[in-house]
Amino acid sequence: MSAVVLQMVCVAGLLGLAVLAIVLSRLKISTAVIYSATLAVSAIGLIGAIRSLVGDTANATDLILPIGLPWLGAHFRIDALASFFLVVVNLGGAAASLYGFGYGRHEPAPHRVLPFFPAFLAGMNLVVLADDAFSYLLCWEFMSLASWALVMAHHREPGNAKAGYIYLVMASFGTLALLLAFGLLAGPAGDYGFAAIRAAQHTPYVAALVLILMLLGAGSKAGLVPLHVWLPLAHPAAPSHVSALMSGVMTKVAIYGFIRVVFDLLGQPTWSASAVVLFFGGVTAVMGILYAMMEKDLKRLLAYSTIENVGIIFVSLGLALAFQANGLKLAAALAFTAALFHVLNHSFFKSLLFFGAGAVLTSTGERDMDRLGGLIHRMPFTSFVFLVGCVAISALPPFNGFVSEWLIFQAVLQSPELPQWALKIMVPAVGALLALAAALAAACFVKAFGVTFLGRPRSIAAETATEVDRYSLSAMFILAALCLLAGILPGPVIDTLSPITAEILGGRMPIQANEPWLSIVPIAESRSSYNGLLVMVFITISASLAVYFIHRFASHALRRAPAWGCGFSDPTPAAQYSGVSFAQPIRRVFGTLVFHARDHVEMPPPGDIRPARLRIELHDLVWEGLYEPLAGAVGFSADRLNRLQFLTIRRYLSLVFATLVTLLLVLAIWS
Template sequence: MSHFALQLSLTFGLLLAAAAAGVLGLRRQGTSDIVYGLSALAAAVGAGFAVVHGILGESPAALALPGGLPGVGIRLRIDSLSLVFLVVVNGVAALVSLYAVGYGRKEHPGRVLALYPLFLLGMNAVLVADDAFTFLVGWEFMSLASWGMVASRHEDPEARRAAHLYLLMASGGAFALLFAFGVLAGHTGDYSFAAIRAHALSGWMPVLALALVLMGTGSKAGLVPLHVWLPLAHPAAPSHVSALMSGVMTKVAIYGTIRLVFDLMPPPQWYWALPFLFAGISTALIGLLQALVERDLKRLLAFSTIENIGIIYVALGLAVAFTATNLTAPAAVALTAALFHVANHAVMKSLVFCGAGAVLHAAHSKDLEKLGGLFNRMPMTGALMLIGAAAISALPPLNGFASEWMVFQAILASPALPVEGLRFLVPAVGAVLALVAALAAACFVRAYGIAFLGRPRSPEAANAHEVDRFSLVAMALMAALCIAGGVLAPLVVEALRPVTVQLVHAGLPAQAAAGPAPLSLTPFDGARSTYNGFMIAVFLLVSSFLASWGVHRIATRATRRAPAWDCGFPDASPTTQYTASSLAQPIRRVFGPIALRVRQQITMPPPGSTAPAEFRLSMTDPVWSLLYAPLARVVEILSGQFNILQFLTIRRYLTLMFAALVLLLVVVVLWR
């Protein structure tokens, strides 16, 4: 048995065993330990085999099984691109499953137990699929299992609404992918990826295929304007499921984009980069602005995911533009930056979502206005969340900074583009991306400061307690990966070289030889630009130690007592603190009327009146109100008009079927 067959047998077998255990022991005590333990083991096996396969440098492995489409079968294959995503998806899933062992003991698992391993199985199936049928089956496994977990709290109206919208968007995305594969395969009927690669598209067919691919994968990734389900579904799911959906499932969608655009489609044209760049920067900006004014911690993190998805799609757009214009070195930098940020975001977003789950369990609230002072009550969780917040804010020397720095390095290479429009557009995108990076730091200063610092704003926050050891160990490992991804960034980039060589036929310089110092991240050459996270980490540690030593050595040990500065508020009530809403007010006032559709209503009583003043604030997603709400009304009207079809006679039903058959035959003739 080959290594690939052994990997699939162990991974899929353990996941199926976990699903069976979840079904058979749904109401039994200790079932969650078995399910999540087997899931963690399966994910660790999948990631371990992928790492070993990559280290050994083995050639792509393929496997053909009976079933699937006639004449095609079930084709499975791993190459450099699959290996990277198998490591990311399964590595993070193993840590989240470890977290879920402790989480499942506190929260009743309900219907989640049987669906959780099937969710992991679907994502793995997508990553190893080598034909369209297997890819779509795995995609639907992933979608339906995650939908079931979102709907697990069906007694909550918000959860039902989130699950309904998620199912609609997932179904639409699956249909778009189905038609995309149909366009790519043509009328040959062979839906294996090898046949799709060999099939040449002409005319406007590549553009149609690209549009369908972006609709299909973008709806799962959360790309604007297909993102409306994400801030509802991710917070509605249990916290460990939210971590996987936000940190991992969106990366499987990005894998689909990369696989289809860079591997299965014809060589790209320069204008293919435009939808990537426009959609990517719009997604990053809209997601971050909505995160800045959100007071629900899990919804804030979901909007932050949308922002980071936008950053990744900007990097992919740059890779498309450079590849189309034969600039292979910048193309390799852009694609490496996208893949690096995929891995980094998977780790740091899973960390902060697990931390949000710990906060929800300990303080019984995810409303920032009801939290505060949690660092004194949950010091370990607070420290680990601080690392996650700093990483996702792109602060050096953590991993988020390293990958975003590489995105900007690719942007700085845009003057070499031979297309005038791209030379103007890419710097503009870079300027907006710089604004997004600055606002991201402000967003997480607000989120972390309100939740963990200050004084408790509710009795539940005042009585919060630290979480279990399983959760803390899992989060500590994720935090360690956030640090290692920044300090050891050149090693990660070096591991991504086979992917860029496979897809854009170029790789970054050998990191060990290109940089001026050990562990220097060098996108082009040492004389042009380098980044050394290790040196920054050493400098921060040494300077912090010297500053602390100097303060304690020089300062007097005498105790001085004086009145504390009360900031103009002598009242010790926690309500005198800054709130999440007050910190977001400047952003809301600047961007609210345009980007967030904020509406304020202030009622001030006349002088002498004893009536209270009123302040009402409402915010709606502009994409929802301008696109989906009118579309929903049109669908409702049309469905009412077509309701007459339920009351036709048999003769008229037969006539409609005959007309539909004739129409399909005409379409087939014209297609050929």
């Protein structure tokens, strides 16, 4: 059985499970049956995708089905690039299915989730496999509608209906942009097959328009600023394992679409295209993490963090475009490999963090960090794996987030080789934005872990929390182990990605398996190298020695005393740092410019027993400056056009006659 046939069989299995879920959704066994079967199918798809990526079957295989456009059919194809993203999709699907096996038992409306969960996975697989524009757009819409249904699963909760509506509008806008992009690529001949598009010659104007449309279409689904507005609304509204899929996997499917079109179908890029991608990537990275710093809702914080990581990936893709346009194949391969590596890493640690947030929500019923705290004592295993995710996403060694971001900075350091002065100036500036985003990310996840798991409980729900089920913990521990393995053994991952860079860019990084001691060398050993395994050994030995000397030479007397409470003898949990107070220094530095932040202090006069209050006012300038006026204009126009519903027959006939005359005049002038 060829690789593409195996993947299509898995897709058919997932669609069959979606139908079966409709039949079984009212039965108690439905959760166990559907999630276990989805886990099995995703595991088979994962194994097949890995074989296609690393085995002898890495050559592209095709499948044509007699459906779709009559003269074209439905084309499906698996090559090295598709194989990698199928690994991301099916690994995320398997982890979410294992997590859902336990998390789904607490689902109040399983009949609203179970049919669409396997359908969502099938849609993402089909998008990656599609090899013609019609099939791609059809599968893209199927993926969007299935995920929208999952966002609306808890539609009765406040704000979820609005989240679903905005998501649907943005998804429709993105599909329209993709439709126009593929229309330009197909040209007047209507060659919608990717092979024909790849072989055609595209003028610079068409290439520029397609790039802009792909940034709008794929960027809106991935979460590029300012197209990100749906993401912090939809991700928290969905069930937590679905949030993990949307954040860790679906955004990567959108990035796949961008790579497929811009790097593969368009042909040789121009340096100006790279400047556009670099700009939007840098702005997205910084804005995403600044939004996350201001949040106290744990799932919204993670959603905004996804925006930051999407920005990091687009910066790396922009660097690859810049180097490729100038014929610097080794530097282009480095930047492109770093982008793919970060795609994989983000799917690991962001899925892990959303699983952790789901465990906290299941145990406490709370997403507000200011009502949590002290969970490290009540949920020690969840606290440990969430800490691993926080360290990994903060790009700290020896975990995987450090390796991919380190590779991206190594690519930034190759910018002096670029001949264009605009890029010589822009790339270091974007590198500085990435450094700022990395520092803010570390602070953000110190806040996320510290306020949620450390200190004392701030509510009864946090005080009475218990550890979650073993299935949820197993999924989280597997992802935590993958974060560590990809961090200490990055060489095999880089070598596995080499066929993709060779296929797309015509170049590759040096073979890392030839390096001693499992080191990695991006360009040359004399310039830079990194060894994650040695770093982990050094950290382990240093920490062990520190613990030994502290316990060996410190006093053995046990001393317990109340925590210092700023002069108060009985400090309350409310006096601890909260998510809002932790972010105050960052808000003071960036808030005035980015959020128009204002602090409103209500201080009663002496003798008044009313409590003092601090109210913080933040503004989403993108929403208020772009989307609210647009929504207002649409509403205003709709109100005016609504009068057309109440015309008399005479006025309807007059309107039709005037429209016909106008069209004839336009046709006469045009001809």
